[in-house]
Amino acid sequence: MIEVNKTRNSQIDFVKGILIWLVVLGHTLQYIKHGGDREFFSDTTFSFIYLFHMPLFMAVSGYLLKPVGHGGLVPLIKRRGAQIVVPMLVWVLITFVMQIVMDLFSNSFDSLALTKILVISLVSQYWFLWAVFLSTIFLYILGRAGRYEWFAATLLSMILVLLPLHQVPAAALTLVMLSFVFPFFLAGHAFARFDEILKRIMKSSYFFAVEILAWLVTLALWILWKPGYYSYLNLLDFVEEPYSVSILFTGGVFSSVAVALGIRRLYPFLAGTSFAAWIEDLGRKSLSIYLTQTFVFVVIARYLSSGWPNMGSVIGLLTSFAFSIGLVLALQLLTSFGSAKFNPVLFGAKAR
Template sequence: MHNHVTVGSKGSDSRQDGAKVRDVTFDFAKGVLIILVIVGHLLQYVIYSGTEDYWLSPYFKAIYMFHMPLFMAISGYLSSRAILRKSFSQGVIDRAVQLVLPMFFWCALIWLSKAALMTSADSLSGVMLDFFGEFIGTYWFLWAAFASFCAIKLLTSFNGLSLWIVGASAIAVAFAPVPWSIAPLVRYTYPFYCLGFLFAQPIGWQAARRHKAVFVVFLSMVAFMCFLVWGRETYVYNNLVLIYDGESARQVLLMFIGSVATSAVAMQLMFLCWRVGHLTRVARFIAVELGQSTLLLYLLQGAVFRFMDLIGFGELWDLPSRIGFATLLGAAIVVSAIIIRRIARDHGWLSRGYA
């Protein structure tokens, strides 16, 4: 992950913002990942709607092994500058404006839409509880990113840049026995945020880069073996990162090892794709239109999929029909996000992705 295209390198694009330079390579990676987020939800809510067969889908498995962990690692990597250079209060306020404020806005839209459908049997207190449920659960990844930023910022504020403390916190958080609400998802992704942050530090990764090819081959083999034995209980949604016997320990360990290996291999593949195809319209579209709008796309698709239960996918919805509907829905989400972004260019908190 540390091997990224820098300013002036072939295939790079930059935007000057003081001393900050935007690396479009990471925009391309984020664009690919947000596509995978949408595809994963289409598999769950459309293709396999009404069943739980998506746990057994090789496509669902291939996506969920790495897409959110890698997203979190990239977020930690790109947040390193803000963590180290801003004061604690300023950093937390800026991150809250970037993540929590738009999340509140979109959750309010979801709640208002549901409130409009409220029947006379629904109580106001029940609707309010539903709003808090939406606010916490719908966009759990943003809470995880915000909490991870605050945690590392706090650690580095009191202890300076102590890499050992950051690494120890990743282990402590990952294995803390807290199974409630979205805590397991935060515990699962926080170590990847720490990894991304650590890879942004100049602590001798150059030595490892000399043997990058060997590492990629080894990690590819590990990722493939983990893919073969990955099962329903390997997902964080089911094992909750809890260890209480030998089998649960095996599943949790498999989850972390598989996610690390697959994320590393996927990131290298994305770097390669960008180096090869950075001049193509498709690559530029993914990087600029999608990669720089990941927050908006994540918020929009989250709102859309909250209403999928209202669509009855009965027997008349055969597989070709579901695939066709999923394709149209995915395209509609992307097009809608692009339109919203262009209309709301003056509202950066609504249209920008992770910085």
């Protein structure tokens, strides 16, 4: 069966910490610097972050799942559901209740509109967590294919990309993003399977050329990046937008490799410092921070960003950096409190 690897890896926690901060920074650029305006799609900092942060996050998620034991699918669903689906639904409910209260105070209560908001929130507000949950289920099912597991996995990845999932009502965003990040989840899982072999390859004197190539391709794609390359805009419609979708996946692969290897080289210099310890703690709390930061930005998007003036490039970037760091610090502190009884419901149960 598929289970979370229990052995903590400080370097992996460091990677996760960097990535969760970049998730917060990306949302800050979107809603603080650009006030929710679609101009953020042309923001160069945002485009660099977008190239790799979710693909690499999914690869790390896949890496931390290892095949052990002989349990069944239902126990797996229960465990993963308790870990990520339950708190996700709780935060959706909190958001929905807040929406009702705000509508009542503003005399704009509309039951039909609220129902639509609830449905969309349930299936799209935490699309990344749905992607992790469904990818875990897919991976377990694919494991039943035995020696044909990787052939079946490749086939499923291709089918997901080719299906017109962007046309599915309400769930389009989650399904599109699942199609995008699922291959990276599989890649991370494959790396875990062949970890020792990969470590030997990375020690090769020729492997440095791979890093250089990855960075060159990443920088080239970053310079050439256009809004149409975002999955949010091309909707992974490979039939209508084959070039844009191909660029999207190419960027995800090369930039994820470049950044992962870059952090791998950087970490030994920072290990043991207070900065590294702080980032590692962010990584250990990445699920909790993701849950709460999504709620924060939903509130900002719905109630605070309307009419928010766009900031200049330098001021907006500096403000975004400061706001994102302050927010992750606040959420890190918030998720440190609470009780053993309620914390798993709000911030995610620890994997067992």
